[in-house]
Every structure is written in structure tokens, then in C-alpha cells.
Amino acid sequence: MNQVHSTTEHRKGKHLSFEERVVIQTHLKDGWTPNRIAGELGRATNTVRNEIKRGTVTLYRGNIFRYKAKVGQAAYQKNREAFCRHYDLLEKSAFISCVEEHFFKNERSLDVCAHHALKDGTFTREQIVCTKTLYGYADLGLLNIRNIDLPEKLHRSPKTALIIF
Numbered sequence: 346m347n348q349v350h351s352t353t354e355h356r357k358g359k360h361l362s363f364e365e366r367v368v369i370q371t372h373l374k375d376g377w378t379p380n381r382i383a384g385e386l387g388r389a390t391n392t393v394r395n396e397i398k399r400g401t402v403t404l405y406r407g408n409i410f411r412y413k414a415k416v417g418q419a420a421y422q423k424n425r426e427a428f429c430r431h432y433d434l435l436e437k438s439a440f441i442s443c444v445e446e447h448f449f450k451n452e453r454s455l456d457v458c459a460h461h462a463l464k465d466g467t468f469t470r471e472q473i474v475c476t477k478t479l480y481g482y483a484d485l486g487l488l489n490i491r492n493i494d495l496p497e498k499l500h501r502s503p504k505t506a507l508i509i510f
Contacts (some may be wrong), residue, residue: 360421361388361396366414369396373412433474434487440473441482445489455479455490 365386372382379397383390400417401410434441440462447458456476462468474482482488483495 361392361417363414363418366396366400366417369393369417370400370412370414373397432482432487433478434482437472437474440468441488443467444479448490448494455483455495 365388368386369382372385377385379393380390383393386393396417397412399420400412400414402413402416403409404411443462444455444458447453447461448455451458453461459473459476459479463470463473479488480495483490483492
């Protein structure tokens with residue numbers, strides 16, 4: 346048998362590499378089943394089947410279906426581009442500046458500033474971010490408001506793990 350057994354352990358949640366996609370393409374050309382390919386790669390059978398579905402292209406006016414590693418890799422990279430954290434800071438900058446102004450001028454908490462802007466009708470629900478997001482922005486340093494400016498945060502101690510001996 347000409348199988349190459351991998352000595353590396355694959356853990357759950359690890360993505361397929363381009364080399365593994367090339368192995369899938371090669372073995373499919375040789376007539377291997379997805380189960381056999383999965384055993385060779387040390388992956389779940391469903392992972393290999395999903396990859397084959399993702400990277401299959403039609404040839405000869407839709408009469409022939411073939412798996413291509415480059416197509417699978419391109420689809421993977423396209424899906425990964427959309428998978429990241431998006432911040433509404435730029436889209437809702439008018440609301441953020443209003444909150445910062447009320448925070449420093451009227452000495453209100455972030456929660457009160459957000460509620461006040463919504464209650465007055467200055468901003469609609471779609472134009473604001475929630476209070477938790479505002480505090481998260483302050484933690485990340487995206488606002489002009491620092492954690493030391495937030496009096497309630499100074500009085501609370503962070504949750505620590507309980508160690509039992």
C-alpha cells in the first residue's frame with residue numbers, strides 16, 4: 346500500500362490546510378471514497394465531504410463534476426474574510442460623540458447618556474449601540490472615556506476564580 350500515515354494529531358476545530366486539500370484532490374482522482382480519505386488524513390468523514398462539496402466545480406457544460414483544491418481554498422478564504430469582529434464605531438460616530446459630550450459635561454454614566462439620547466428622540470434605536478458595547482469600547486480604548494473616569498468600575502472588584510484546597 347502506498348498510504349502515507351500522518352503522525353500528527355488533528356484536534357477538533359482545526360481547519361484544513363491547502364496541502365490537505367491537494368491530498369483530497371489527488372485521492373479523489375485515484376477513486377478513493379471520502380471515508381478512506383478521511384482515515385488517511387485523520388479527519389472526520391463529514392469534514393472531507395463538506396470540503397468536497399465546497400470545492401467541486403463543473404466542467405464540460407455541467408456534465409462533469411471535479412474537486413479542485415484551489416477552488417476549495419479560495420472558498421475557504423472568502424468565508425474567513427467575513428468572519429471577524431465588526432465595530433459600529435464609525436457608522437455610529439455621531440451617537441458616540443454625543444455620549445462622550447454628555448458624559449463629561451453632565452457627569453452622567455454611559456447608561457444614562459445612552460438612555461437619554463434615545464428618550465429625547467435625538468437618535469433612533471438603529472443609530473445607537475447598547476450600553477454593554479459602550480463599556481466594551483471604553484475597555485478597548487476606542488472612546489475618549491477611560492476606565493478611571495467611570496466611578497462604578499473603580500468600586501467593583503473583578504470576579505476571581507474561587508480556589509478550594
